[in-house]
Amino acid sequence: MPSPQSLRTTALIVGLIAFGAGIGAFTARYYPPAPAARIEGLMWPNPKQLGPFAAVDQDGRPFTLDRLLGKWSFLFFGYTHCPDVCPVTLSVLSQFERRLAEDKVDAPAQMVFVSVDPQRDTTVRVRDYVRYFSPGMIGVSGTEAEIQSLTSQIGIAILHYDPDPQGNYLVDHSASVFLIDTKGRLLLVFPAPQNAEAMLGRFRQALDFMKRADA
């Protein structure tokens, strides 16, 4: 029988550094827009307008606010060394992207993965990563300051843990998918666990609602 001493009791997590604002302010906020339009996660009537940011896409081009304008952008923040939650969520985004095309949803959309691990996630690494999930997915990386210029505006929580002796470390990060509307406003949050069909339904509701509310 294995004795308790045979177990490794050294905690993997010995410290953490937090940067970025908490996400609570966004998930806790709920504005009922109209009795008929109770759409879960909708930030209406006060969607946050994003300001300028400067990061880098998977091809090394600048990824700035203008890349979001005129499109419905679905953003997920994670890291390539994340083997469980991130691949599941990016697969959902890839399915969702396909469902949008199948259903001929009349709204230009883009799926965006943003790395919150600038130390390990180079542009090339992020490119290979997003291509695995979808040929059209955008993969954003950059320096810590560049990433932060975007994450701090959306309120992405990020916790980097200290590395173990092999150099592996974990990163806690927001689990939600964030919808930025065509005007660069944080319109809707899809909390985890996401699935493609439910996202499609809620996105359609939001599109209908915005046609009336934001005409």
Next chain:
Amino acid sequence: MQKTWISASPPGVNSHAAYLEIHNQTGNAVSLLRVTSPRVARIEVHLSEVRDGVAGMRRQDAVAIPAGATVEFAPRGYHLMLFDAAPPLRIGESVPFSFEFSDGSVLNVQAVVERRDDPHAAHPQ
């Protein structure tokens, strides 16, 4: 033990999650204490959790499996974290594991590396 599989990793990523179901068919509660494999340098049992909208993985020292119960290791929940397989695991490869339990029993299982997340997605390469 059933439904064992290892999630294939995107290019350049040498950490994998492995999933399975453990059925405790004995009359006693047992705990899973340790998992090892000759193909993988280090294996940890993790639990993915979302708290206040933040996803994190927590290492588990042991996983209790009550008598007669089934514990599922599945995406977004319990999983085995496989760090630093050398050489890297390949899709289709069958990987041997030993599961050590608190009653002293050891179960040897094979798990195949698969890409299950999204069968319709474009394949890498």
